[in-house]
Amino acid sequence: MVLYSAEGCHLCERAKTQLGELGDELAFELVEIAIDGDSELEERYSERVCTYYVQPEPFRRKLAAAQAVAQMGRL
Numbered sequence: 001m002v003l004y005s006a007e008g009c010h011l012c013e014r015a016k017t018q019l020g021e022l023g024d025e026l027a028f029e030l031v032e033i034a035i036d037g038d039s040e041l042e043e044r045y046s047e048r049v050c051t052y053y054v055q056p057e058p059f060r061r062k063l064a065a066a067q068a069v070a071q072m073g074r075l
Contacts, residue, residue, distance in 0.1 A: 001029065
C-alpha cells in the first residue's frame with residue numbers, strides 16, 4: 001500500500017496511523033512517499049493528500065475485493 005504524504009499535513013499523519021493499524025490487522029506493508037520537494041509529485045498530489053480520510057470498513061472491503069481478483073488471476 002502506498003501513501004503519498006506532505007509534511008505538516010494532519011490528515012496525512014492520521015491516514016498513516018490508520019493505515020499502519022490496518023496493515024497490522026490485514027497483513028500489508030505501508031510505503032510512505034513524501035511529495036515535498038518533488039515538483040511532479042507535488043503537482044499531481046498536493047491537492048489530494050490533505051483531502052481524503054481513510055474509512056476503515058470500506059477500505060477493508062476494497063482490499064478484500066482486490067485480493068480476490070488478484071487470487072483469481074493466479075488460478
